[in-house]
Amino acid sequence: MIKRITGAHALAGLLLLLIALASTVCAQESILRFTFDPAEPTVEAGGTAAVALRVHNESVYEADDVAVYGVKEETGFSLQSTPVSLKQVSPFGEAELDLILFAPEELHNETVEVAVEVIYTYCVDDVCFQIVEELALNVHVAEEVLPPSSFKARPAVLRWLVPAFGVGLLAGGVFLWRLVGLTIPLYVVLLLFIGGGLAYGVVVLQHQQARSIGAVLCTSCVGIEEAQHERPLPSTEALTALAALRNYVQLIVFYAPWCHSCPFAEEMVEQLAAASDRLSWQLINVDAQREIALSHGVIRSGRTIVPAILRVDTGEVIFGVEQLEVRLLDLLGLGQ
């Protein structure tokens, strides 16, 4: 029985404590493997890129609350994750987080290594460990990133030569049919129209263009609301209400280049953001970054709806531009 604590006892106790601590630290091994898709994304300066973070659990333990903690600030990049965290990744299981990477304005034509910090926990019996990992993501910052749905430019001569040739053929076919009584030349011309039109249309990616137009619903285009061509002017009440914004809020405006009401939504958000240092915003072209729209509920029944404004932290989305100021204030939690 120890009647008094000697120096030897204290030293032994300290040693035991160190061994216990060391063993705990040694047990904190990473159990997850992370991969990015695309492995090396390209993004415009000041623009955004969609990156999927694939999480592979290579252990017998369940990983909990896997979340992207952020990126190291010195590069100027920032990230948003959807969902905010993965509640569980089962043993030997896989899961995915959708990330939106926001590039700073000042970078041009360079490759930057962005340090993405990921945090998660796992438990071995009653002992739980919190792991923080730093993942390196090489990002190419380009002057301009062509959207995947960009259409090939047509050669200027072909632009008018081919249709003129087609009209001539059709006129010849109809002439032979109506005046000479020959039907075969007309059928040949029509078959040429079908084959040539489809083949050349596919070559210049018009089938993708058709798909893009069909897949995106611009609210003013089919008369769901009126197109707004005027410049929006936020009311004094709205600007006053913005002063009550307590938290930092980020908005994303989803647009399509051909949408008539989208500039109104962009301008309104831009003007409100200019009036509050707690409000930031980003633009996302749904033609180019459809997957981001998909992951944020901007797509209903497979159809992207523009313009749409997403509040990133709550995931709330508003569509269209009708009574936009009132609905934006509601979205920001500043409504009456």
Place this chain on the structure above:
Amino acid sequence: MKIWQVRRISQGFGVLLGVLGISGIGMTHLIFPGLHCYACPLAVTICPIGLIQNLVVFGVVPYFWLGIIVAYGLVAGRGFCGWFCPFGTLNDLLAFRKVRINRLASYFKFVVLLLTIVFAWAFADTIFCKVCPAASIEASIPYLFLGVATVNRPFLIHMGTLGGTLIGMILIARFWCRYLCPMGALLGLFNRVSFLRLSLDKDHCTGCLTCAASCPMGLEPHREYDDHNCIKCGACAESCTLDALTLTFSPKRRP
């Protein structure tokens, strides 16, 4: 199985494909052979009239669109109006009064087609879509329930054109298809050369006008069997007790 029964099945398939998006997962590149709103929440195919307006706005020579439209025209012409178009099916369901067609007014649909293109070019906007009754049913009303649309001026305009068209359909069978449909006008251009066509055996025809009484488009099929208004529904062929009219599928040999 009778022609009308096969046609109902085909029309049902047209509704499933055009309106309810039964054909596949996600959007396809397929341009639909009839008037249907590509904004419809469940639609996976593209409205040819909506697409051509957008292409005109973009200043694109519509090769792909043209190839598909000519293919549809060559195969069946306005047969798609009678056998496949969802809005044509609605016209059919309300076809109570098969009155004689007003021939002059029937050319108005070509004016609608022309104005659709001209307005798209002049205003750089899809003007026709804003008044299209198919969009009223397939976009305005569904999106009202989805919380995207509200009861606003464009919605009321849509309801107005839909209401007017529905009243027209009830008073005159296939009112929309006869006088107003730009897609019908487009396919009607191919009616005389399409493979699906009516053929008349003049030796059997007595001119009894039984076929005219059955025609939802108000034609006299024994005289107007290759008219641009004929939707090739086959009602006349079915009604003809002398088998003078038949619905065939073959290239036309003579003009």
